[in-house]
Amino acid sequence: MNNQKDDFVIEMLNITKVFPGIKANDNITLQLRRGEIHALLGENGAGKSTLMSVLFGMYQPEEGVIKKNGEVVRINNPNDATKLNIGMVHQHFKLVEVFTVLENIILGAETTKMGFLQKQEARKKVEALIERYGLKVDLDAKVEDITVGMQQRTEILKMLYRDNEILIFDEPTAVLTPQEIDELMEIMRGFKREGKSILFITHKLNEIMAVADRVSVLRKGKYIGTVDVADTNKQELSNMMVGRPVQLQVVKEPAKPGQVVLDVQNLTIPSRLHHNNAVKNVSFQARAGEILCIAGIDGNGQSELVYGLTGLERPSSGKVLVGGDDITRASIHKRQAYLSHIPEDRHKHGLVLDFTLEQNMVLQRFREKQFEKAGFIRKAAVRSYAEKLIEKYDVRSGQGPVTMARSMSGGNQQKAIIAREIDRDKQLIVAVQPTRGLDVGAIEYIHSELVRERDEGKAILLVSLELDEVMSLSDRILVLYEGEIVGEFDPKQTTVQELGLYMAGAKRMDPSQMSVFKQEERKETKNEQ
Amino acid sequence: MNNKLSLLYRKDGTQKFLSSLIAILLGMVFGSILIAIVGLNDSDIGGKGVFDGIKLVFLGLFSTGMKDGSLTFGFNPSLFGDMLFRATPLIMTGLSVAVSQKTGLFNIGAPGQYLMGTTVSLMIALSIPASSVPPVVIWLLAFLGGILAGALWGAIPGLLKAFLNINEVLACIMTNWISAILTTWLFDVSRFSVFRGPATSAMGDPIVLNGSFKNLIESTKSAYVYMTNYNNVATAKLGLDKLFPGSQVNGGILVAILLAVVVYIVINKTTFGYQLKACGANRHAARYAGIQDKRNIVFSMAIAGGLAGAGASLYWLSGNTEFAWQTYQSLPAVGFNGIPVALLAINNPIGVIFSGVFMAMLNIIGTRLKALTAYNEYITDVIIAAIVYLSAFALVIRMWLGGRKKKKEAAPKPAEPAPVQPAAEKPVETSDPAVSEEQKGGAQA
Incomplete structure (x- = not known):
């Protein structure tokens, strides 16, 4: 055994892949050591997915060779890749929704006896894998009924079931909650301990710093370089990725909140998914010149709250006032005179x-x-x-x-x-996850636009799942948990860890400490006078 | 020059047109092969018959008859006129399907809407006595009645879709059969009495229409409803009969063309059309933007129904078309044929005019085949069927035509709603060429 550092399990040497009009990969070399977590970093469109598709046999490169354990291999299709023990979790899961988790895992690699499925055998093997790597899934649940995180673990089990040694994760965290991301990181570390080699495609710097050993950076189809994570930092990586110095921190003056623009009073909104209310008796106010952020884990009523404000859903009780006018029952069209809405899902709602x-x-x-x-x-x-x-x-x-x-x-x-x-220049901007799935350059731009609007005296209601964004962009934070506001924070006086506790429902603020409730009391006393 | 040509070739409209044209040509070639196979296996037809048949498939519209055992060709005004007459309802049902498609709905209910338009306009045209109301007014009333009946019939699946989210295809199929039964029942139970007026009948006798809509005068035709010219109601010829002597053509074709142009303008130039298209392309985004999606779905289906109903009126009000009603009413093929007409035109209202005329031409070719060769006219139905399949294929042909161009420029993304999109500044993305690659593969396969 020679130098362990040069023990490459997969080498992609001088890969060039040309599509008509564009060089998607231009002379890219990527060497994956045995038992390492190797991150592949690049902005959207930098050529990461193309390179992985080449490795997975979906494209044939014009130039370059792929070596496994030092020997040149030809990978003509995904089946070849599977034979070489290469497995991939795609960004968009490839699962059969109406099949159970177990059925999905064994699909395509079924053990049969005289044409009959041998599910019991498969189940034993899968259960052993679950035990070994701590992958919590319900084998008998249908895929359509389980969370995104569990769907991803199903995809991971699919790779393990096929005894894959080289695991490719294509943007695995894009769809996960912060907790699920932590779990995934732990799972990846577990694989590393077991000697599996991991290629981790991402454009999120935090995750690379947290879990990867080395990182290769691509930019516009070109190979920029490979560095040890221990020797680098986020700023250096993002400069390599974007090609210019990037502002990672949001630059903004302290907020100067003016008069109340959005006044939500005891709003209750029913849920489409279950019988409970999605938003329960929520009251808060957003002022001109501030960015108020609603933080929380996905599915705690944020979407419904926004629908209630923008008219996509009818509240069952409570009031919504913008600039003093009651718009609780106004049509979507009428509300547009009061607010701008940057929707959560740009393909579903934002654009035709x-x-x-x-x-x-x-x-x-x-x-x-x-x-x-x-x-x-x-x-x-x-x-x-x-x-x-x-x-x-x-x-x-x-x-x-x-x-x-x-x-x-x-x-x-x-x-x-x-x-x-x-x-459209309205007094209130409701921005829901405005930077979801975007790369560093675009995030920088959108954040600066929102800050500029704030400085021009707009009230901005930001709904975000990304705690980094919550902490850096907002002037005031409300945490929503199971449809209720459980805490109010000043981002300068709190930490991500503390917010996390409230988001998970482990802690709850006394209503008297929150200004949102104080204002209500003030109003009541005013009424009495 | 070359540059201009390639620009023209790259235009989306040109590609759509070419793809439909290729579908048509392939369909006709397929028909010719079929004619050859049938002919060579039939001792009555033989080699010359096969040759004649194929000639007719391509040139049937210009057939003038047969002389000394060989086909003669030239301009045949009566065939042209008949083609335009038969094209009228096809254009209207084609428009009906195209309009609904723009709103993302599939109007397979055109046969039912057409049938309701037929029933109502025939009843109005026959039951208002021409002796007391000018026939032009009766014609207009019957025409409007047909449109309204069709619109109402189209609105039913529209309402079900908008408010109860019932699939419009299912609702349309049901309303189709309800309309068939309703038509049978209405003609059976309705009674009317009209003094026919001063003009004479085909047999030269003065007539009092009485009792049932069934044609009681010509007793051999008991299953037929009176023709509207028994009540002096007939679509104005507008001089077209002079242009195409010996044919059934009338002003209806001009009305159909006018309506197609109007539909084109409404869809493409007005805010109403913009709303319809927005609802069709993305109902959620339309709602987000404050467009009333439910109202637009109902409107779209009602307009589609109205157009099909108008087609029925224009056909049956011509004066000398006979409506054969049965106790077990079938659904009119012209309603279903609106689907291939719209498909061939790729839902372009102006294109519908041409594809409607083309389908009518195939129909005429069928009659020529029957009249001049030993083939029967049903062989053209097979050709139509082949073209329908191939026009569905037109989309694939379009991708194949556009394949090279699309790869250089921006290719469409997969339709799945992706939370994370690849690509940065450039619209060309690493994952996109894959899409057109796959599409191209599909086209070749």
């Missing part, structure tokens, strides 16, 4: 993907006089308005205003939505 960019830019405003004349759309006015927004907010697309929204990159789709919503 099969419309052009300019059509999307006037999604709410097409009825306005400047864009409509006698029932006809003023196409020239729409075009020039779209061009103005594209220029002002630097929305990049292939063909400008007539680009199909579908063909734009995620970051620019989000920029288009933000341009549209900010330009």
